[in-house]
Structure formats: C-alpha cells, structure tokens
Amino acid sequence: MSIEAVDFFYLSMPVVEDIGDGSQDALVVRVVADGVEGWGECEASPLVSIANLVCPMSHSACRSPLDAVLGHSIDSPADIHTINRRVREIGLDIAQTGHTLSGIDIALWDLLGRRQSRPVYELLGYPRAYPKRPYASQLFGDNPQQTLEKGRAMRQAGFTAVKFGWGPFGRDLTADRDHLAAAREGVGPDIELLIDAGTVWVDDVSLAAQRIEHLQAIRAGWLEEPFVGTAIHAYGELAARRSTVPLAGGEGAGHPDLARQLIDFGGIKVVQIDTGRIGGITPAKTIADYARAKKIRYVNHTFTTHLALAASIAPYAGLSEFDLCEYPVEASELASHLTLERLSPDPNGLVQLPAAPGLGLTPNPATLKKFLKNVEIRVDGNIIYSTPNI
Amino acid sequence: MSIEAVDFFYLSMPVVEDIGDGSQDALVVRVVADGVEGWGECEASPLVSIANLVCPMSHSACRSPLDAVLGHSIDSPADIHTINRRVREIGLDIAQTGHTLSGIDIALWDLLGRRQSRPVYELLGYPRAYPKRPYASQLFGDNPQQTLEKGRAMRQAGFTAVKFGWGPFGRDLTADRDHLAAAREGVGPDIELLIDAGTVWVDDVSLAAQRIEHLQAIRAGWLEEPFVGTAIHAYGELAARRSTVPLAGGEGAGHPDLARQLIDFGGIKVVQIDTGRIGGITPAKTIADYARAKKIRYVNHTFTTHLALAASIAPYAGLSEFDLCEYPVEASELASHLTLERLSPDPNGLVQLPAAPGLGLTPNPATLKKFLKNVEIRVDGNIIYSTPNI
Numbered sequence: 001m002s003i004e005a006v007d008f009f010y011l012s013m014p015v016v017e018d019i020g021d022g023s024q025d026a027l028v029v030r031v032v033a034d035g036v037e038g039w040g041e042c043e044a045s046p047l048v049s050i051a052n053l054v055c056p057m058s059h060s061a062c063r064s065p066l067d068a069v070l071g072h073s074i075d076s077p078a079d080i081h082t083i084n085r086r087v088r089e090i091g092l093d094i095a096q097t098g099h100t101l102s103g104i105d106i107a108l109w110d111l112l113g114r115r116q117s118r119p120v121y122e123l124l125g126y127p128r129a130y131p132k133r134p135y136a137s138q139l140f141g142d143n144p145q146q147t148l149e150k151g152r153a154m155r156q157a158g159f160t161a162v163k164f165g166w167g168p169f170g171r172d173l174t175a176d177r178d179h180l181a182a183a184r185e186g187v188g189p190d191i192e193l194l195i196d197a198g199t200v201w202v203d204d205v206s207l208a209a210q211r212i213e214h215l216q217a218i219r220a221g222w223l224e225e226p227f228v229g230t231a232i233h234a235y236g237e238l239a240a241r242r243s244t245v246p247l248a249g250g251e252g253a254g255h256p257d258l259a260r261q262l263i264d265f266g267g268i269k270v271v272q273i274d275t276g277r278i279g280g281i282t283p284a285k286t287i288a289d290y291a292r293a294k295k296i297r298y299v300n301h302t303f304t305t306h307l308a309l310a311a312s313i314a315p316y317a318g319l320s321e322f323d324l325c326e327y328p329v330e331a332s333e334l335a336s337h338l339t340l341e342r343l344s345p346d347p348n349g350l351v352q353l354p355a356a357p358g359l360g361l362t363p364n365p366a367t368l369k370k371f372l373k374n375v376e377i378r379v380d381g382n383i384i385y386s387t388p389n390i
Numbered sequence: 391m392s393i394e395a396v397d398f399f400y401l402s403m404p405v406v407e408d409i410g411d412g413s414q415d416a417l418v419v420r421v422v423a424d425g426v427e428g429w430g431e432c433e434a435s436p437l438v439s440i441a442n443l444v445c446p447m448s449h450s451a452c453r454s455p456l457d458a459v460l461g462h463s464i465d466s467p468a469d470i471h472t473i474n475r476r477v478r479e480i481g482l483d484i485a486q487t488g489h490t491l492s493g494i495d496i497a498l499w500d501l502l503g504r505r506q507s508r509p510v511y512e513l514l515g516y517p518r519a520y521p522k523r524p525y526a527s528q529l530f531g532d533n534p535q536q537t538l539e540k541g542r543a544m545r546q547a548g549f550t551a552v553k554f555g556w557g558p559f560g561r562d563l564t565a566d567r568d569h570l571a572a573a574r575e576g577v578g579p580d581i582e583l584l585i586d587a588g589t590v591w592v593d594d595v596s597l598a599a600q601r602i603e604h605l606q607a608i609r610a611g612w613l614e615e616p617f618v619g620t621a622i623h624a625y626g627e628l629a630a631r632r633s634t635v636p637l638a639g640g641e642g643a644g645h646p647d648l649a650r651q652l653i654d655f656g657g658i659k660v661v662q663i664d665t666g667r668i669g670g671i672t673p674a675k676t677i678a679d680y681a682r683a684k685k686i687r688y689v690n691h692t693f694t695t696h697l698a699l700a701a702s703i704a705p706y707a708g709l710s711e712f713d714l715c716e717y718p719v720e721a722s723e724l725a726s727h728l729t730l731e732r733l734s735p736d737p738n739g740l741v742q743l744p745a746a747p748g749l750g751l752t753p754n755p756a757t758l759k760k761f762l763k764n765v766e767i768r769v770d771g772n773i774i775y776s777t778p779n780i
Binding site (some may be wrong): 010012016017018020021022024025043044045046047048050051052054056057058059060061062063068088089092093094095096097099127146202203228230231232233252254255257258260261264265281299373374375376377378379380381 | 400402406407408409410411412414415433434435436437438440442444445446447448449450451452453478479482483484485486487488489575582589592593618620621622623642644645650653655656665667738763764765766767769770771
C-alpha cells in the first residue's frame with residue numbers, strides 16, 4: 001500500500017498563556033494509506049510545521065517532507081526508515097524539518113501497526129513492552145510552600161518518582177535552595193526526586209555549579225537541562241566536575257546526532273528524547289540503542305498528550321533496564337482529552353503500553369473539533385493549505 | 391528609536407528546479423525604525439520562516455521572534471545583542487528560529503549603520519574592512535569535460551581560487567577522480583582549488599576516506615562538507631586520519647554552538663558561516679572571533695545575492711588573516727539583480743566592502759516587484775500575514 005494523505009491539525013486552547021506549559025496547543029498528524037489511518041503528533045510550533053509541510057521547493061535540499069512521503073510504499077518498517085532518511089535529505093536546509101517529520105514518522109508507525117494488527121513496539125523488534133514506572137512531571141510552585149504541597153500531592157497519588165521544573169527555579173540561589181528543600185520535604189525521604197532547570201542558565205556553567213551542593217543535599221536523582229540543548233561544551237564542563245548529581249538532557253534534540261553529542265561530548269548520564277521533536281520513533285529508537293551501548297539511562301520526554309506519551313515510550317518499551325517514564329500530570333484540557341484511551345497507571349502504579357495494534361490510542365473527534373484552529377495559506381492566490389476535514 | 395516594523399518578502403524565480411542551486415528563491419527582510427530602513431536576508435525556506443515570524447505563541451519558549459523585536463530600542467550594537475539573545479530564549483522550541491532570526495539581525499545591523507552613518511564593520515569594532523580574495527563558487531559540470539571548461543573559464547575571469555561542488559560528485563569513485571583531475575587541469579597548477587562534497591556521504595566516514603588520495607593528488611585546498619553539519623562524530627573520525635586536506639564545514643549551522651562543535655569536536659580547519667542561517671551577523675562575529683582564538687580559518691558561506699555576500703563578509707571584514715571569501719558566480723537572475731549595488735572585484739581581483747552606511751547595498755524595488763510571491767496566512771479567518779507593500 002502507498003501513502004495517500006498526510007493531514008496536519010492545529011489545536012489550541014482558547015487562551016495560550018506566557019508560561020512554560022507546552023500542552024496549551026498541539027499539532028496532530030493523520031496519515032492514510034489504503035483506507036487505514038495512523039495518528040501522530042509533532043511537538044512543534046503548529047503553524048511553522050504546517051508551513052513546512054506545504055512549502056514550495058527552494059532547491060533540491062530545501063523541500064517539504066511531503067515530497068518524500070506521498071505515494072511512498074508503507075508495507076514494512078524498512079519503508080519508514082527509508083522515508084525518514086529521505087525526508088532528512090531533501091529537507092536538510094529547512095531547520096524545522098525534524099519537528100515536522102516527527103509527527104509523520106509516529107503516524108506511519110501507528111498506521112503500519114494498525115494495518116498489520118501489531119503493536120508498534122513489536123514492529124520495533126521488541127517481543128514485549130515492559131511496564132514503566134511513571135514519574136510525575138510538574139512545574140515548581142510559585143513559592144516553596146506551593147512546591148511542598150505539590151510534592152505531597154504526588155506522593156499521595158502514589159508516584160514513586162517526582163520531577164519539578166521550570167517556573168521560578170534558577171534565578172535566585174536562596175529561593176532555589178528553599179524550593180529544593182520544600183520539594184524534598186513534600187515528597188518525603190524515599191521518593192526519587194528529579195529537578196529540571198529548564199535551560200535557565202543557557203550556557204553559564206558557574207550558575208549551574210552554584211546549585212550543585214543544594215541538589216546533592218536533597219539527593220536529586222538528576223539535574224535536567226541546566227543549559228540549552230546546543231551548549232554541549234557547557235554540559236561537558238559541568239559533567240567534568242563529577243558531582244553525585246547526574247546530568248540529564250536531550251529533549252531539545254531535533255536530530256539524533258544532537259542527542260548523541262550530548263552523550264559523547266556533554267557527559268549526560270540520562271538522555272531524554274521527545275519523539276515529537278527528534279524526527280519520530282525511528283531516530284528515538286536509534287538513541288535508545290545508543291544509550292544502552294553507552295551504558296547511560298534513556299527516558300522519554302513528554303509533557304502533553306497520551307498519544308505523545310505512547311509514541312515516546314515505544315522506542316524503549318522492550319528495554320527493561322530503562323524503567324522510568326515521564327508522565328504528564330498537569331496537561332491542559334486539550335492535551336488531557338486528546339485521545340479516547342488513556343495510559344493510566346495500573347494498580348501497581350506502572351504504565352503499560354497497550355497490546356493493541358499501532359500505538360493503541362485514537363484521537364477523540366470531539367476534542368479535535370472543539371480545539372481546532374482553521375488555517376489557510378495562500379501563495380499567489382492558490383490555497384496550498386487549508387485545515388482538512390476531521 | 392524603537393523598531394516599528396519587520397517585513398518579510400518571499401521572492402522566487404518563476405520556475406524552481408530540483409537542483410542544488412540555492413539562489414532560486416529568497417527571503418528578504420526589511421526593518422523600520424524612526425523612518426530609517428534596514429535590509430537583510432534569511433537563507434531559509436521562505437514560507438517556513440514567514441510562518442515563524444507570525445506564529446501564535448505555543449508557550450513561553452515557543453514564540454515568534456517578533457515578540458522580542460517590535461518596540462525594542464535600536465540605538466547601539468548592545469541593543470542588537472540583547473534582541474538576538476532574547477529571540478533565542480523565547481524561540482528555543484521552534485527549530486526554525488535561527489534561520490528566521492538571521493535576516494532580522496542582518497537588517498538591524500544595516501539599519502543601525504544607516505542611522506549612524508557608519509558601515510556595519512565599524513559597528514562591529516573593526517577600524518577598517520580588509521579586501522577579501524574571492525573564490526569562484528560553482529557546481530561541478532555534468533561531466534569531467536564540462537568541469538574542465540568551467541575551471542578554465544574561472545581562471546580566465548581572473549580568480550585565484552576556485553571551488554567546485556555538488557552536482558554529480560560523491561557517488562562514483564572513478565567519476566569523482568576524473569572530475570577532480572579535470573578541475574585541476576581546468577584551473578591550472580597555481581590556483582587554489584577547493585572541493586565541496588555537499589554532504590553527499592551524510593555520515594559515512596569510509597566513503598569520504600576513499601576520496602582522500604584523489605583530493606591530495608590535485609592538492610585540494612580543502613574538502614568541504616563531506617557530511618551533514620550535525621554529524622560531528624564523522625567529521626571527528628575523518629579529521630583523526632590526518633590527511634593533508636583540511637576539512638571545511640559549518641554552513642548548515644543554525645546556531646553558533648553547532649559551528650563551535652564542528653571546531654571543537656569535528657576537527658575542521660576551515661569554518662564556513664552563512665550569516666543567513668546562524669542567526670545573523672551577531673553570532674557570525676562570535677564564531678569569527680572563536681576561529682581566531684582556535685587558530686583555524688574563517689570564511690563566509692554565500693551562494694546567492696550580494697546583500698547576503700556583504701552581510702557574510704562583515705563579521706570578519708576587519709580580520710586580515712582571513713583573506714578569502716566565497717563569491718557566487720552562478721546565481722539566478724533574481725539573486726544577481728537583487729541589489730542596486732554590487733560587490734564586484736576591484737582591478738586587483740579583490741572584493742571590498744563599501745564604506746557606505748550600513749551594509750551599503752539596497753534592494754532594487756523593481757527586482758523585488760518582479761519576483762515577489764504574494765502570501766497570505768489566515769488563522770480562524772483572521773489574516774495574520776499578508777505580503778507587505780514594497
């Protein structure tokens with residue numbers, strides 16, 4: 001069968017606030033081949049990736065992903081690998097390519113699984129999907145007391161690992177110390193406590209280093225994104241100080257090479273891949289294998305929907321040594337209700353991918369319709385994109 | 391004064407061919423402050439960066455560059471540095487940000503120079519602009535005889551350095567050997583002969599290594615882009631073989647960190663920066679300074695217009711040790727006629743930046759009008775972009 005359609009849907013909450021919550025909008029992807037649908041999601045600025053989908057050719061290495069997707073056969077995982085490689089080749093000079101490709105790649109895996117009545121993790125070569133231990137992923141409170149209460153709530157909800165990130169963190173050393181102590185007090189002594197600096201120090205190693213003793217004091221399980229994802233040298237310098245707090249990063253990687261460099265030259269001990277950015281499930285699996293070879297930890301990055309969550313767990317579903325998964329607990333209404341199914345923790349508190357065909361989750365048409373933005377792009381009067389029918 | 395307007399213009403040849411010629415379209419940027427105009431150019435997929443310019447906010451780190459530009463003061467170079475930093479911060483999660491920022495940054499330097507009646511190189515701290523020795527940059531011929539003739543033509547045109555790239559190169563070892571020999575025969579024994587593989591081997595070190603002896607045989611001045619710009623490990627492995635042919639790369643860098651990694655970990659000896667991609671003149675200057683500190687060679691990457699050429703020379707205009715500049719000789723009609731002025735080689739065959747205010751080149755309104763594409767983007771019925779008036 002060959003790919004007949006690639007449709008992008010821009011969803012948004014009615015009001016988008018200037019806060020670090022990435023679940024306020026979404027870019028949902030539908031691919032169709034031989035009457036079968038597959039669904040995916042880009043973790044991207046929706047309008048920018050829609051433009052990337054329909055952009056006219058600039059030259060042979062500056063072309064839309066569509067030119068490598070439409071009409072291509074989709075009968076086996078090898079087809080998806082070929083498409084992924086080809087999209088990179090013809091999209092080399094479009095910086096947005098990785099983000100745009102991601103949702104398409106995810107949807108293609110979902111479609112192939114549905115067509116073959118097999119879960120995606122099986123198509124990736126995994127005999128089974130191991131349950132993952134979810135860590136609750138949330139923003140710091142506005143003040144230490146709120147942080148404490150948020151930590152307590154997550155412990156009471158049964159999580160064995162909790163992450164705090166972004167918000168006020170990173171700007172004032174004393175406040176940071178208080179937030180960190182509050183976080184530990186809130187979750188109690190036994191829970192794995194993870195800290196996300198949200199790139200706040202950009203590439204300033206000294207600002208990050210000032211926090212290390214406080215992170216050690218609360219036995220932080222990792223320090224995530226002290227720097228922007230491109231600042232490999234800063235990661236490397238901080239890692240060379242050999243604190244007991246492992247560095248984590250990689251969510252910003254829009255290409256597997258960037259994640260690899262954070263491992264090889266940045267000294268991270270936890271690589272966090274967002275399948276919605278890196279180019280989809282295909283390169284995420286490459287990095288999961290690489291992490292295994294390098295004996296570092298792999299974990300998904302997901303802050304939004306359960307479709308994104310399933311897509312981000314699939315690449316390492318069959319690798320039992322990577323036991324943790326990020327689990328969004330503060331997603332917007334849009335993100336929380338995107339799919340008909342949810343990946344809720346089981347009675348043991350673990351998250352299990354469904355054994356259903358594909359990724360096993362389907363967008364709820366009512367949610368799509370409720371939050372859909374109607375976009376139209378014209379060039380010289382010709383409509384080259386308009387929001388497709390659901 | 392504060393920035394009142396940022397306008398993007400999408401220009402295109404009537405027919406865009408599926409070839410490696412990046413001059414077939416253009417994205418021209420105009421900024422306005424206090425009645426003064428500045429001009430720049432993004433080396434980007436025009437529609438994708440237009441969408442980036444007007445995209446609605448997704449969250450606090452996924453916002454349009456406009457939010458950091460409009461209304462900002464533009465009275466000194468420090469303002470441009472602040473804007474550049476802020477655009478990166480709010481655009482962190484939009485992969486296209488660097489490409490989009492580039493044209494804005496260039497236009498802001500031009501505007502500031504025009505306003506202060508000083509050339510951009512002076513604003514960058516250079517007392518003077520040293521003339522650069524242009525290398526003719528062109529594609530390989532379709533066959534070795536064509537390559538030979540193209541080489542001969544460039545020698546007769548007076549160039550002392552000539553580069554061949556892309557086209558058929560890299561796919562067949564014997565054909566490559568013949569093209570290389572033809573190139574040397576065409577330009578004669580004394581001309582600096584540079585070879586551009588155009589990322590053809592992606593990240594395959596062995597394919598690149600097979601060509602080294604042939605490159606040495608023709609005394610190639612460098613081997614450019616054997617791999618894609620993200621494949622730092624492949625660059626590093628090839629560099630470790632210590633051939634007499636220096637590696638060159640960096641044009642794909644959409645962020646200065648990526649260029650830095652090619653230097654630090656990729657072992658390149660020539661860093662080639664496209665100011666239209668890396669985020670503009672501001673980060674290009676950072677890399678020129680870094681190259682100097684690391685004692686490697688800096689050279690511009692420019693294959694399109696003379697506005698792009700001037701913007702790409704400015705960051706190293708005052709560094710006399712970096713004597714070479716890429717000089718497009720096969721640009722499209724659109725690119726060749728974009729500006730009223732041209733940077734033609736002087737009687738000594740050298741290229742000199744004008745001492746005029748700003749970058750010293752102004753787009754020709756007739757060319758803008760002739761090649762303009764009319765774009766309109768609507769979200770929920772509201773027009774958020776339409777091609778501005780020239």
